[in-house]
Amino acid sequence: MNENTFVGLDIGTTKIACIIAEADSGEQMKIVGVGVSPSEGLRKGVVVNIDKTVRSIQKAVEEAELMAGVDVDSVYVGIAGDHIRSFNSKGVVAISREDHEITELDVVRAIEQAQAVSIPMDREILHVIPQEFIVDDQKGIKEPIGMSGVRLETQVHICTGAVTSAQNIYKSVDKAGFKVEDLVLQPLASSYAVLEKDEKELGVALIDMGGGTTDIAIYSEESIRHTAVVALGGNNITSDIAIGIRTPIEKAEEIKRKHGCAFSPLIKSDDFVSVPGVGGREQREVSRAILTSIIEPRIEEILSLALREIKRTEYADMLGAGIVLTGGAALMEGMQELAEKVFEMPVKIGVPSGFGGLTEAAKSPVHSTGVGLCMYAIEQSTKQSRKSKKGLAGEDSFRKIFDRMKSWVTEFF
Numbered sequence: 001m002n003e004n005t006f007v008g009l010d011i012g013t014t015k016i017a018c019i020i021a022e023a024d025s026g027e028q029m030k031i032v033g034v035g036v037s038p039s040e041g042l043r044k045g046v047v048v049n050i051d052k053t054v055r056s057i058q059k060a061v062e063e064a065e066l067m068a069g070v071d072v073d074s075v076y077v078g079i080a081g082d083h084i085r086s087f088n089s090k091g092v093v094a095i096s097r098e099d100h101e102i103t104e105l106d107v108v109r110a111i112e113q114a115q116a117v118s119i120p121m122d123r124e125i126l127h128v129i130p131q132e133f134i135v136d137d138q139k140g141i142k143e144p145i146g147m148s149g150v151r152l153e154t155q156v157h158i159c160t161g162a163v164t165s166a167q168n169i170y171k172s173v174d175k176a177g178f179k180v181e182d183l184v185l186q187p188l189a190s191s192y193a194v195l196e197k198d199e200k201e202l203g204v205a206l207i208d209m210g211g212g213t214t215d216i217a218i219y220s221e222e223s224i225r226h227t228a229v230v231a232l233g234g235n236n237i238t239s240d241i242a243i244g245i246r247t248p249i250e251k252a253e254e255i256k257r258k259h260g261c262a263f264s265p266l267i268k269s270d271d272f273v274s275v276p277g278v279g280g281r282e283q284r285e286v287s288r289a290i291l292t293s294i295i296e297p298r299i300e301e302i303l304s305l306a307l308r309e310i311k312r313t314e315y316a317d318m319l320g321a322g323i324v325l326t327g328g329a330a331l332m333e334g335m336q337e338l339a340e341k342v343f344e345m346p347v348k349i350g351v352p353s354g355f356g357g358l359t360e361a362a363k364s365p366v367h368s369t370g371v372g373l374c375m376y377a378i379e380q381s382t383k384q385s386r387k388s389k390k391g392l393a394g395e396d397s398f399r400k401i402f403d404r405m406k407s408w409v410t411e412f413f
Contacts, residue, residue, distance in 0.1 A: 001073050005032075006381070007064075008189070008373025009057065009075040009178075011169060013042045013212025013235060014328065016056045018064040019362060019370035020072065021355065023378045030357035031371070033068025035060040044212040044231055045081035045186075047168035050175065057176040067358075074179040076377045078369045079126065079169060080186040080213050082231035083162035088131070089114045092153045100148045102135065107145060110154040117158070124166055126185055127159040131223035140221070157224050159185050181377065186210075187217035187227055189372035192379075194326050194350030194365075195219065202320035206350065207306050207339075208368060209329035211235045214302055218315050228309045232302045234329040237295055244294040245286050251276045256332075261292045262299045263334030263341075296338065299329075303342040319345060326350035326368040 001007075004024070010017040020033030037059035041052030061072050091114025095106055115128045133141040135149035144152060166183060173180050190208045191200075200219040208215040211234045218226040237260070242252035259273045271288035310316050322345040325335060330349050339347040351363055352371040362371055 001070055003381075005068075005070055006374045006377035007061075007072050007075040008370045008377065009061070009077045009173065010186070010189075010367075010369040010373065011042065011047075011053070011057070011077060011172070012039055012080075012210050012369070013045055013233065014210070015039050015366075016053075016060045017367060017370040018057075018060040018072075018075075019367060019374050020064045020068040020070060021357070021371075021374035021378070023381070029355040029374060029378060031355055031359070031362045031374070032357055033064035033066075033070070034358055034361040034367070034370075035063030035065070035067065037063065039211075041172070042212065044233075045079075045210070045229075046083065046165050047172055050168065050172050053172040054175045057172060057178075061176070061178065072178060074181045075173060076181050076189075076373045077169060077173055077183055078186040078189050078373055079161055079166065079183045080210065080215055080229060081161070081165055082213060082229050083165050084126075084159065084185065084227070084229045085123070085161075086157060086159040086227040088155060088225070089117055089158055090153060090155050091115070092151065095150050095152055100150055102144045102147050102149060102152055104145055106152050107133070107154070110152050111156060114154055114156040115158060119160060122163055123160045124163045125158060126161050126166070126183055127157070127188065129157045129159075129188075129224055131155045131157055131225065132221070142222070157227070159188070159227055161185075182380070184373055184376055185215075185227060186369045187215035188224065189376055190215070190326055190350075190368040191217050191219065191224070191372065192375040193352035193354070193368045193372035194324055197222070199321040199324065203315060203318040204321040204324055205306075205310050205319055206324045206326065207303075209233060209302065209325065209327040211328065214306055214327075214329075216306055216309055218310065218313060218319075220315050220318050225315050226310075226313045230302060230305045230309065232298075232305065234327075236302070237298050237329070240294050240298050241291065245275050245291065246278055247275050248278055255291070256295070259288055259291060260295050261288065261333045262296055263337040264289065264292045264296055266334045266337070267292050292334075295332075299332075299335070299338060300342060303339055307343055322346035322348065324348050324350040326365040328366045330365040 008019040016039045018035040041049035091110045093109045133144040134153040200222045203220040206217045214230040216228045238253045272285045275286045
């Protein structure tokens, strides 16, 4: 695996997806491999059976490796689950140098100060994301390095997760034979793939409806402001269908995908669906109206819980770009119409964009997290290379000064 190849591993409740991407010199991303396998060792985004999870990971990665023709050794992994907690924090430092110029070190100090909060022993910090910097009461600064001031303040968004849940993901990926480059919060990763810059600027809520959980990320003024997880997802809809029309779970999943509808006004009264019976009982016909009457209340409940989570924040009235729905459940017919009724604002179905290569295989809400993980990986890699170049430039200038001083010494003596 060369240094321009990046791998995103979306470990979900219903499926494990592996996306292999390459970044060319212009930092344009090209997807070269996609692998998907059913996920059997997770419940509500949390690993409950390591061996089953390992097998599912290996299967998904092998499929993507075959397609891409590369050997994967390290991956960026998505993490979700209702154990995720996030909050905003502030950090303030004084700029004590004579010229009062803010350096990278001051920014690091301010961010460290902001994350110096007491966190329970059973939790670990996953992300510390700077939202904005304030230099001497001047707000809304994104890049303070090089500015002059006596006081630097930063506001950051801190995401934490349960230590054991993170450890189990690390263990599963390690047992599967891969190194975890970074653990990335799934709604954060999805936002890289489906949100436009102007949406983040205006204010937008991303709702990623997965199998076990529904993840929420709120953006305003180009920064992430709030993240949350609702512990309900597509699996709850499937089990409702299985109980409601008395059919096995796997058949209920198939019926949901092929014939499911989230908004009853879209259903014609003469639409019928064939339903296999349980335990060898004979097949029968069920109207789509009955199927929708089972699906609609559950989706409405999930979306209402997401709305309640959004209303708990101060950004509920600042979502100029409305709602972006993504994830596997967002593919269902009528989802957009029902979401607009619940949220009372414009709703868009978010599809990954901004990449080339295997666009047909990856351009689906199902792959939002996997594609976003690759985009996140490329951004981190670019930041690192810029930092190292800066470091080298600093070393070069130091060497030039040292050589000049040496030449002065030889001239005088």
